[in-house]
Amino acid sequence: xxxxxxxLALLVIGCGKADDTGSVAPATDSEAVVEGDESHDEPSAEVxxxxxxxxDSFVDPKECAACHPTQYxxxxxxxxxxxxxxxxxxxxxxxxxxxxxxxxxTFCTGxxxxxxxxxxxxxxxxxADRSAxxxxxxxxxxxxxVTNHTGILGNGNLEAAPSGxxxxxxxxxxxxxxxxxKSDFIQSPEMCGSCHDVFMFPGIQIExxxxxxxxxxxxxxxxxxxxxxxxxEPGVVSERPIGPAAIVDGEPGxxxxxSNHSFVGPDxxxxxxxxxxxxxxxxxxAQAEYMTRVQTLxxxxxxxxxxxxxxxxxxxxxxxxxxxxxxxxxxxxPTGFTSERQMWVAVTVENxxxxxxxxxxxxxxxxxxxxxHSWAVKSGEVALDTSLVNFQSKNVTAWRPWNxxxxxxxxxxxxxxxxxxxxxxxIFPFDALAVVRNSIEPLxxxxxxxxxxxxxxxxxxxxxxALYYRNLPPYLLRALQLDDLVERLHVITIDxxxxxxx
Amino acid sequence: xxxxxxxxxxxxxxxxxxxxxxxxxxxxxxxDSASPMTDDTGGTEPPEPYPECGSVEGxxxxxxxxPSCMDGRCFVPAGSFWMGSEEEDAxxxxxxxxxxxxxxxxxxxxxxxxxxVAAGDCDPAxxxxxxxxxxxxxxxxxxxxxxxxxxxxxxxxxxxxxxxxAEWEKAARGTDQAEWAWGPASPSCLLANYRFxxxxxxxxxxxxxxxxxxxxxxxxxxTVGNAWEWVSDWYDPRYYRVAPNIDPVGPDCTEGDVYENGxxxxxxxxxxxxxxxxxxTRAHARSFxxxxxxxxxxxxRCAYAE
Numbered sequence: 001x002x003x004x005x006x007x008l009a010l011l012v013i014g015c016g017k018a019d020d021t022g023s024v025a026p027a028t029d030s031e032a033v034v035e036g037d038e039s040h041d042e043p044s045a046e047v048x049x050x051x052x053x054x055x056d057s058f059v060d061p062k063e064c065a066a067c068h069p070t071q072y073x074x075x076x077x078x079x080x081x082x083x084x085x086x087x088x089x090x091x092x093x094x095x096x097x098x099x100x101x102x103x104x105x106t107f108c109t110g111x112x113x114x115x116x117x118x119x120x121x122x123x124x125x126x127x128a129d130r131s132a133x134x135x136x137x138x139x140x141x142x143x144x145x146v147t148n149h150t151g152i153l154g155n156g157n158l159e160a161a162p163s164g165x166x167x168x169x170x171x172x173x174x175x176x177x178x179x180x181x182k183s184d185f186i187q188s189p190e191m192c193g194s195c196h197d198v199f200m201f202p203g204i205q206i207e208x209x210x211x212x213x214x215x216x217x218x219x220x221x222x223x224x225x226x227x228x229x230x231x232x233e234p235g236v237v238s239e240r241p242i243g244p245a246a247i248v249d250g251e252p253g254x255x256x257x258x259s260n261h262s263f264v265g266p267d268x269x270x271x272x273x274x275x276x277x278x279x280x281x282x283x284x285x286a287q288a289e290y291m292t293r294v295q296t297l298x299x300x301x302x303x304x305x306x307x308x309x310x311x312x313x314x315x316x317x318x319x320x321x322x323x324x325x326x327x328x329x330x331x332x333x334p335t336g337f338t339s340e341r342q343m344w345v346a347v348t349v350e351n352x353x354x355x356x357x358x359x360x361x362x363x364x365x366x367x368x369x370x371x372x373h374s375w376a377v378k379s380g381e382v383a384l385d386t387s388l389v390n391f392q393s394k395n396v397t398a399w400r401p402w403n404x405x406x407x408x409x410x411x412x413x414x415x416x417x418x419x420x421x422x423x424x425x426x427i428f429p430f431d432a433l434a435v436v437r438n439s440i441e442p443l444x445x446x447x448x449x450x451x452x453x454x455x456x457x458x459x460x461x462x463x464x465x466a467l468y469y470r471n472l473p474p475y476l477l478r479a480l481q482l483d484d485l486v487e488r489l490h491v492i493t494i495d496x497x498x499x500x501x502x
Numbered sequence: 503x504x505x506x507x508x509x510x511x512x513x514x515x516x517x518x519x520x521x522x523x524x525x526x527x528x529x530x531x532x533x534d535s536a537s538p539m540t541d542d543t544g545g546t547e548p549p550e551p552y553p554e555c556g557s558v559e560g561x562x563x564x565x566x567x568x569p570s571c572m573d574g575r576c577f578v579p580a581g582s583f584w585m586g587s588e589e590e591d592a593x594x595x596x597x598x599x600x601x602x603x604x605x606x607x608x609x610x611x612x613x614x615x616x617x618x619v620a621a622g623d624c625d626p627a628x629x630x631x632x633x634x635x636x637x638x639x640x641x642x643x644x645x646x647x648x649x650x651x652x653x654x655x656x657x658x659x660x661x662x663x664x665x666x667x668a669e670w671e672k673a674a675r676g677t678d679q680a681e682w683a684w685g686p687a688s689p690s691c692l693l694a695n696y697r698f699x700x701x702x703x704x705x706x707x708x709x710x711x712x713x714x715x716x717x718x719x720x721x722x723x724x725t726v727g728n729a730w731e732w733v734s735d736w737y738d739p740r741y742y743r744v745a746p747n748i749d750p751v752g753p754d755c756t757e758g759d760v761y762e763n764g765x766x767x768x769x770x771x772x773x774x775x776x777x778x779x780x781x782x783t784r785a786h787a788r789s790f791x792x793x794x795x796x797x798x799x800x801x802x803r804c805a806y807a808e
Binding site (some may be wrong): 094095098099100101103129236269375378379382390397398399422426431433451479481 | 520629701706774795797799
């Protein structure tokens with residue numbers, strides 16, 4: 001009566017992904033009581049610590065393409081390029097502006113549109129109004145002009161020096177098109193961590209992919225972010241192709257170990273004009289191809305463990321045991337902007353007539369999980385899914401009674417969920433007091449036990465379990481008035497298991 | 503008369519105001535300055551350059567006004583008031599002359615919106631935008647998730663219009679450049695529903711008029727906190743530097759112009775909300791939103807001709 005799904009456990013030293021679409025906002029109040037975890041250095045909300053640069057010095061990516069066509073084509077479809085074009089980013093940045101009275105400044109665009117930030121573009125600027133340079137996003141020359149990070153690692157605190165010198169993995173200046181210097185920094189995890197760790201007032205991290213990495217088994221073994229996210233197979237250390245890194249006037253340069261510049265992570269474009277603004281058909285094909293790599297990434301990130309079902313004699317129900325295993329040694333799953341990321345377990349129990357008699361992890365009519373954010377749950381149309389296992393982080397916000405003067409007497413107890421006053425969940429992290437993680441530790445196996453009712457051993461037909469992933473929840477898009485994008489979301493099936501009762 | 507430093511230096515560095523304007527121009531407080539949005543080119547090019555704010559004079563900071571409210575509306579008499587602040591998008595402080603108007607004492611509520619729906623003039627507000635708090639009547643919560651067009655249409659349907667930004671500010675702070683709507687006291691959870699610190703005063707929207715004894719100089723409730731309020735003006739962060747000083751109504755965006763500084767992309771919102779910080783509770787604080795935005799923390803009130 002027990003069936004083990006035929007998964008292949010992939011042996012990997014894996015990394016999930018540090019996301020690109022997240023936006024961050026410090027909710028500041030000049031006289032606010034600062035609460036929360038302040039064990040780390042409190043970062044500055046200043047985003048662009050650098051002097052203004054002559055952004056004309058940044059080379060147009062199309063110029064790079066002349067000699068580095070493969071790298072350009074990979075980058076062209078990447079989320080690094082999509083970062084300043086995302087409508088979700090635009091809407092979240094605008095929301096952050098409102099909720100922080102503008103204090104957020106260019107905190108978000110410092111990573112999403114670094115050259116635009118250098119140009120002095122306002123933080124509320126939307127994709128349609130961005131300059132051509134700004135629209136290049138995390139461009140070839142931006143990364144290859146970075147020399148180091150400044151101040152605390154994270155929040156886009158990178159130091160760029162656009163010039164004729166390009167920093168990379170090789171010392172050579174074989175072709176002479178530009179000077180090349182080998183840079184330890186650009187090859188380091190810290191290069192990635194400079195934007196994939198985001199600290200927000202009042203001392204919470206809303207993105208901590210790098211922090212997770214720094215404490216991970218992968219880091220202990222010397223595996224870098226780039227090893228898993230710039231190889232031939234997303235999410236694992238994989239063999240890399242050998243070939244010329246540049247072709248100048250038809251003449252190939254010397255063979256190199258090549259890095260993939262599509263930086264595959266769990267995000268993907270939600271606009272049909274990406275990556276080719278004037279060719280929707282080609283864009284659709286490119287997005288479909290990209291999704292196959294996202295699928296591979298997620299399958300390399302996690303899997304379901306053994307599935308078992310137990311019935312008590314003469315009982316109208318039973319228990320389902322299953323586990324979720326992280327295959328990733330590099331960080332938690334999910335990672336990145338984890339209050340957006342949904343990874344959940346769906347379970348259905350059917351009777352012999354094929355009727356679903358119990359379920360969890362199913363979606364309501366608007367495509368949301370039946371959790372606290374579901375509008376259908378809030379309005380009473382459907383019941384709260386009390387058995388739901390969702391590894392998404394929660395943005396916890398607190399309120400509490402005040403004293404006779406209308407001010408709070410002490411802040412010490414209020415960071416605690418369920419502490420004095422009360423807590424509720426906010427959709428956006430910049431409205432929150434704490435981001436409470438529920439993600440799976442690197443290589444952790446999380447054991448799950450579900451109790452179900454409605455069918456006994458005599459009438460049960462089958463039990464199905466699935467592990468799903470979605471990078472954005474529909475309720476978030478609707479809260480941003482981006483309803484039209486909901487249908488573009490992909491629910492990725494990471495793994496499935498089932499038991500069929502004869 | 504008051505002095506305003508208005509130099510001819512280059513456009514400000516983004517998001518920052520250079521207080522050293524170089525030259526000083528005396529501007530008559532009642533002079534109707536030319537709008538930058540109606541230039542000789544037909545409004546398609548931004549004027550060059552925007553003046554800087556420089557040093558300013560202003561009022562004494564008292565919440566001065568005479569409450570005169572009846573049937574849920576408050577009267578704001580004709581006259582001048584000190585508008586603006588030293589904030590980069592609200593400078594310079596200047597004397598603005600307004601015609602008399604009436605304005606809602608409270609934000610428009612779910613109950614009032616429901617009447618509009620019943621009359622066939624409004625679409626139902628999304629159910630998810632209600633907040634179910636103990637001891638707060640949901641029907642008396644400000645209606646939210648209403649975009650600018652719908653808010654404007656509602657006001658017209660009840661014989662009014664959205665207030666201009668200047669009208670809203672005068673009604674909220676009085677005539678003497680008060681920092682807060684209610685007087686000199688710093689904001690607290692006894693005065694407004696906002697984000698006091700990282701924590702909140704309340705867990706969401708509360709019913710209008712909850713702070714029964716807290717009003718603006720002209721008698722308005724809840725100008726600060728609870729829900730943002732749409733006003734009629736388009737947003738331009740540098741508009742105050744060139745705005746007329748008599749009945750200003752915001753940049754002229756009839757041509758749909760989009761300038762580099764973001765003008766004509768967004769409408770002004772005022773007053774902050776339950777989830778915004780102390781900075782937004784200042785009676786002069788400006789913010790903005792795409793007119794199509796319909797957040798659960800954004801409502802409105804209406805104004806009416808004398």
